[in-house]
Amino acid sequence: MTTEPKKVIIIGGTGNGSVVAAAIDEANAWGDNSWQMAGYLNDRHDIGEEIEGYPVLGRLADVQTFIQQGYYFIYAIFRIDGQDKRMAMFEGLNIPRDRLATFIHPASYVAGNTEISPGCVIMPQASISSGARLGLGTVVMVNATVGHNSKIGKLCHIAAQACLGSYLQFGDGVHIGLNATIREGLILANRSTVAMGAVLLNDIAEDEIWAGVPAKFLRRAVKEFNDVE
Ligand SMILES: CC(C)(COP(=O)(O)OP(=O)(O)OC[C@H]1O[C@@H](n2cnc3c(N)ncnc32)[C@H](O)[C@@H]1OP(=O)(O)O)[C@@H](O)C(=O)NCCC(=O)NCCS
Incomplete structure (x- = not known):
């Protein structure tokens, strides 16, 4: 019996986010199929716009809606300056641990x-x-x-x-x-x-x-x- 991959949303965009998305695709080409990339939550791009092949599905503030819809999440926003804010943003999203994709x-x-x-x-x-x-x-x-x-x-x-x-x-x-x-x-x-x-x-x-x-x-x-x- 094959298990369906879980749908994952990356919080972020071009750079850290898009390289992780590409690696998920590539893992699936190896037959891994643990995760299926669904798209991004991103506050800078228009909703529906594509980032390297996957759509922006919503804003960071929409995360709870997507949790209810069964998605999993990877937090790929990264900064050297502004780590406090980056970490506070993650905490503020209140993503349950069991919805964080590993x-x-x-x-x-x-x-x-x-x-x-x-x-x-x-x-x-x-x-x-x-x-x-x-x-x-x-x-x-x-x-x-x-x-x-x-x-x-x-x-x-x-x-x-x-x-x-x-x-x-x-x-x-x-x-x-x-x-x-x-x-x-x-x-x-x-x-x-x-x-x-x-x-x-x-x-x-x-x-x-x-x-x-x-x-x-x-x-x-x-x-x-x-x-x-
Ligand atoms: C350390 C770092 C954050 C400094 O950035 P910054 O504050 O913008 O630094 P600047 O480019 O203005 O340089 C300031 C000084 O530090 C020096 N410097 C910057 N980065 C340096 C490094 N990696 N090693 C040695 N010296 C460095 C510069 O030569 C400059 O020296 P000067 O004042 O004598 O001319 C940055 O260079 C760095 O290493 N970023 C990490 C990049 C990375 O790992 N990216 C991964 C994700 S893709």
């Missing part, structure tokens, strides 16, 4: 004894090592690796090719930039960011952005942002 691409490696929370996305060629734990709605992009026994908070974003060591402790809303490397055992506090290409050797505090090799403090993240994709 998408694990079949070409990723996820060790058996990991904890992958609802709403997480694990993209192709990403690798989650044994004992790692990912919080609600965390996204691990293509080719990124999460080291063994690392604890990643909720709504974190691990960009493509990032390489995370073992026994890390991340707060919530942490962003690791493209191709950054994080030494094992470090603590990265809430909403902190490691720039693309950085090699991080130190713990970093809330809202701090560190960049370079070895990484140094660059600036604090800005609290607000106004554009919502």
Whole structure:
């Protein structure tokens, strides 16, 4: 007996949202069929407009209507500055945990004894090592690796090719930039960011952005942002 794929709506649009949509399609081409991409909730595009092949079905404020209609959700809005607002927007949507879609691409490696929370996305060629734990709605992009026994908070974003060591402790809303490397055992506090290409050797505090090799403090993240994709 074949099970029907569940219908998933991505909250967001071009960029993070559309690459996840493409990966869902591609997983289905592999015969995965866990999820069927339905469209987007997006406040910037017209309803009915297509984003890379899938329609904008409604606004973020319409989420409860779509919950009643049986859809599942991936939260793909992402910002470095404005993490507070991004995270508050997610909380404000009040999506039940059992309606957050967990998408694990079949070409990723996820060790058996990991904890992958609802709403997480694990993209192709990403690798989650044994004992790692990912919080609600965390996204691990293509080719990124999460080291063994690392604890990643909720709504974190691990960009493509990032390489995370073992026994890390991340707060919530942490962003690791493209191709950054994080030494094992470090603590990265809430909403902190490691720039693309950085090699991080130190713990970093809330809202701090560190960049370079070895990484140094660059600036604090800005609290607000106004554009919502
Ligand atoms: C760290 C980051 C957020 C800084 O952005 P920003 O504040 O707009 O920075 P700017 O481009 O204005 O640069 C400010 C300074 O930081 C330096 N800088 C910026 N990014 C840097 C990086 N990744 N490594 C080293 N130095 C960097 C710039 O050279 C500049 O230095 P200067 O003042 O001596 O000229 C950004 O560069 C970054 O890494 N973003 C992550 C991108 C990413 O991972 N995307 C994934 C999703 S697709």
